[in-house]
Amino acid sequence: MTQNKTLHILNGQAMFNYYEETHFLEQECMVPFNEAMCFGGTSDDLFSPEFIDIRANVHHVTPEQYTEHTLKPLQPFFDKEFSHIELWFDADMFCQINLITILAWLDQADYKDAVDIHIVGEKFKPVSDFTERAGGYYSIYKQVLIDKTMPVNILPAPIKKGIELYLSYLSKDSDLVLYIQEHKDVPERELVLALINKFTDYGLGDTQYLEIIRNQRKTV
Template sequence: MNEHIQLMIDWIEDNLKNQFSLDELSNYMGYSPYYCSFKFHQVTGISIRRYILLRRLYLSTEDLANNRKIIDVAFDYDYSSQEAYSRAFKTVFGINPREYQLNKLPVQSFVKLTINKDGEWCRMNVSRKIEVEQLQNEKSELFDKDVLNILNGQVMYEEFKENRLMGDSDYAPFNEAMCVNATTKQVFDKEFINTRASGHHGSVENYINKVIVPLDNLFNKEYKCIVLWFGEDMFCQMNLLTILSYLEQSGYEGKVFLNCFREDEFKVNQTELKLGYYYSVYKEVLVNHNKPSYELLPVMYQAIDIYLDMLKEDNAVVKYISKNKDLPTSELINRLFALFPTVGYGDLQYIELINKT
């Protein structure tokens, strides 16, 4: 069956710039339209039409970045008008195509699915050192002593610190998962620590040692610049939102850069951020679970959509678990990692969802 789904994906990819016809796909596959739709969704966790929408829009960002005319891009990807394309683009990315073209802001990647015979999704692995060296050539000042790098998670922190990837600057990990459990309005205060520790079913002491102590430099030293290394998935972006909220609460006045990346290929998109509204967004989204009322980076806008959807009992991940509950837990977790990279959950979050389901 996985080979059949790959054939569907290959056919779709070859026809992304043509008007999609489920009947043509079913004729090519030799199965009924219903069967093609059902099996595609069952194996990939996403509908064919949603896959096509996201692939077209993601690929179109490359054309926009190359300064092609928006109307030409719209017609290339089978939109009836520039207005229809712009509406779809803004719905997914939170900004219109012209704004993206002018500012080249980071978006979540949506790459072609590639399934091998064992049903695993292929991933690239590019050396982080090479990418960091390229960044150093562009902004050498980010490698100075007065710079703090905050990295999403202990593993990335240890790799960066051990190899001194950012030169003489300081390093600190953020060992949290803000996309799950309740939080409080003030970040890193006593109530926050107690609430987060309780949500993770651990002691306050353990939470302090794991999350708060490693951030000591952030709390006690002054920096001219803070560089935030967070992936483009929802898990990382909710952690990023929390750190940005704290920087505003603490009155930080230096520069802030986001180095946003995809885990599989580690291609970094560097953006200088302006503080001023992230605390409000943090309260709206992570505290009150509402949509934000501010314009955001597309990658964070997309992550918030995923976060709010994951709060629903019938979200796409839960539906997939329900349909595949007979699989061994280890195999199901591997599939979830591969199928839902934009969620960014780890083993613990998926195991909890599996147990609940």
């Protein structure tokens, strides 16, 4: 492990690009986590061939494309080329489920040191910080993303809220699903924009919303 080197993991390419353009964290090692773990299935064997196959299928890409887009940027993370980790994630559900996935991998890799977590807001500016240890997060990942159950542990507030939203957002009586059903005559693209603007706590993008709309309209 490289001594005295901090690795900054950012929630996605947009944040990575913005930080590069604005010279934020300049001279630091930054990598994006290009995923949407709150959407679609997953595997309890993180970043394994099975995981890659499942997630590639969710995103409608080949395993090779998934590896290039999502795993290749994370190589310093997998190679443990760092002595300290800082995570930069929004407070919404999308980002918090991604955050749990990163912490779960660190737990599985037996990473013992404290991790600094920055919650960001508008224009990716940090609004709050907390420190966590990864221990226990692999179990939380399995409970939440595999078993779809709420952990008993009291978690930091943003993570807890993200889990609560994740476990309910596709249920038939969720505010999101009901809104889609109530607007069944609205064109897809128009409805996607409305959902992005209305349901900011979910943090979902147009790709996920389009798929949710189509799935809902199929079942009606």
